[in-house]
Amino acid sequence: MRPNIYLFGDSITEESFSNGGWGATLAHHFSRAVDVVLRGYSGYNTRWALMVLEKVFPPETDCGSGRAPLAVTVFFGANDACLPDRCSAFQHVPLDEYQQNLRSIVSFLKKRWPKTLVVLITPPPIDEDERLQYPFVENTLGLPERTNEAAGAYAKACVAVAGEFEIPVVNLWTKMQDYPKWQKSILRDGLHLSKGGNRIVFDEVIKTLRAKDMSLETLPFDLPLIMDIDPSDPLKAFQN
């Protein structure tokens, strides 16, 4: 049986199987070695994520699911970082609680599956100008519901949690701002990812997995590959 990699997060995870998305690219990359399981929930913050953990990750005793996954990406913070006095305030989670919620999510996963690699991903940077064009709810204030500065504080808190647990973290907030014109080249609406942004997440996740010996070079393939099938005796490959 192939191992699973779960992608757990908000809309940036939920939409990761759209055209050129990082989740689909991951599934394609591992097409013969790993099942990539999509568990993205648009709009969710860590407070809500915490409430659904048991349903998202069923226990091992539940036959039909519950096998220890190879890895889980935990990608929250973009919604927690909505400002408490702006139009998406209902999604806001205070910084301290966000950090505590992340700890609870990691602890839950580590307790359920001690050998599973948990990878944290920070929220991406925010382009405030663009956010004004794409409010999720009516924006009567005329001010962006998210700021890049707030996203940065949540990213820093996420990195700190990874440090406490000694687990890997992809610091998208920092990394993405290294790209020229990241506001438009990496993001498509000031928050969600363009194709270029999706590529960065894919590359970073692959790199993180590889550093933990999870790559196409180390993971077993599912059933004989066509290049390993002898044209003069094809059935031989299927005999064990």
Added chain:
Amino acid sequence: MRPNIYLFGDSITEESFSNGGWGATLAHHFSRAVDVVLRGYSGYNTRWALMVLEKVFPPETDCGSGRAPLAVTVFFGANDACLPDRCSAFQHVPLDEYQQNLRSIVSFLKKRWPKTLVVLITPPPIDEDERLQYPFVENTLGLPERTNEAAGAYAKACVAVAGEFEIPVVNLWTKMQDYPKWQKSILRDGLHLSKGGNRIVFDEVIKTLRAKDMSLETLPFDLPLIMDIDPSDPLKAFQN
């Protein structure tokens, strides 16, 4: 727990999670309702597929897998239809055997999971000129390893099997040739699918599932949707 849809087939299935691929698009479409499970095996014909069925579809008693899927797409024939006297002869399966193998695959699935919808997909049409540019093995004859006529015969055999079992079939061979300049617009190397070709498979599979009441309108969503969360009392949505 979300239901699964398995995609079982050859390279046209294996690569279906690449950029804009029909598998990824299906996973994106059902991102909150269904897990789309990739079981594509490049180069495989029905003879080889038959030898690996038990490994691809583990029995229900195997905890951690084996739940009855909602649906399985069975998409073979492009390799079976390689001509027996051309450069990819080792993949060839005679027409009668192909048809019998398809019957065996469908019987296996129906026996294992009587309620699962099995959807057959015929091989696509072939652009012979283009195939000469993309031989899988050295082509000393200078003749295409596949012809459109042969692919058509296998497609017809596939449609007949669907009729016998009274299960749906997507006749790609016929449907794709309705498109203008299908040779270049639908295919990318005379065999595998372009973005346009991937779109056709996605549309046809969705349509087939919908006809069997498997759509976003009928399948339950996994956990509360953001639009169903009351901004004035978000946690209410998570209380049952």
